[in-house]
Amino acid sequence: MNVLLAEVAQATQRLADAGVPSPRFDAEELAAFVHGVGRGELHRVADADFDARYWEAVARREAREPLQHITGRAFFRYLELYVGAGVFVPRPETESVVGWAIDAVRAMDVAEPLIVDLCTGSGAIALALAQEVPRSRVHAVELDESALVWARKNVEGSRVTLHQGDARTALGELDGQVDLVISNPPYIPLTEWEYVAPEARDHDPQVALFSGEDGLDVIRGLERTAHRLLRPGGVVVVEHADTQGGQVPWIFTEDRGWADAADHPDLNNRPRFATARREVP
Incomplete structure (x- = not known):
């Protein structure tokens, strides 16, 4: 398991403990957002490319800030929308x-x-x-x-x-x-x-x-x-x-x-x- 996938597993547990309804999805979505890849491409992120900002994003979601506010985007039917505070x-x-x-x-x-x-x-x-x-x-x-x-x-x-x-x-x-x-x-x-x-x-x-x-x-x-x-x-x-x-x-x-x-x-x-x-x- 590469570093990013191991961190995603830890993040999933943290989000679950915080009561986040979809901890695995959110942990992966945040990782994909921070690293600029799709969720299906997380395994391709090299260990040397792991971005510590991931944990900043996880901490915000752990505090129950909406996932969409952190990524700045929401998906609705066939649309990708800008959203935030x-x-x-x-x-x-x-x-x-x-x-x-x-x-x-x-x-x-x-x-x-x-x-x-x-x-x-x-x-x-x-x-x-x-x-x-x-x-x-x-x-x-x-x-x-x-x-x-x-x-x-x-x-x-x-x-x-x-x-x-x-x-x-x-x-x-x-x-x-x-x-x-x-x-x-x-x-x-x-x-x-x-x-x-x-x-x-x-x-x-x-x-x-x-x-x-x-x-x-x-x-x-x-x-x-x-x-x-x-x-x-x-x-x-x-x-x-x-x-x-x-x-x-x-x-x-x-x-x-x-x-x-x-x-x-x-x-x-x-x-x-x-x-x-x-x-x-």
Whole structure:
């Protein structure tokens, strides 16, 4: 075993002892990042090339700093994104939300679908939709200036139009024209603060995590925004916590102009996102 692989084994144990959920993967990813190779190429790093900065990176992860903050990158579907302090790190479970949205847009008989991503954060959702629905016109809205710094870096050169604004009042010029509204909003109840993983609680922006006593304050506001923006027959897709599956579809009720409200599972078969269609008169 070469020096780097031996150090990775030690780092894996340290991260496991610290409660890191995926210690082996993170130890290897940090080693690959520090040494400028792929994870599958770690065995090719010569003993003389071992970089002691690896242990600095391991110590940061041991303290539960997000892996993505240390490497400065996050992977989401087919994208590699810039991330760091001040922006919510996109999670794998959101990929299934976007997958459903992409299928829904592709099923529409619309040549150039108009899409709005509210609370865009890093821009991950908007960029994935722009990439995988090639003729789409995508607008992304973010209020927080710190998150916008990262979103601007990520959307540069893309077809995504980024707006700074409040998701509850943004894009009035698009009212009644949008085919799909999608959002991964804050949805953690304030009462759950102590149970949130340190990576999120101590490093993700609080504004991207918590939303009132039951976690649904922002989603209630987004319901009105989505109804305002969507054309008749347009679709809204909203991510939520797996414990909120029985609650979110009831926000999109028939008496508020919605049809076909439903909940959907993620890849682990946990309730993860709600969808509804703006009623056609």
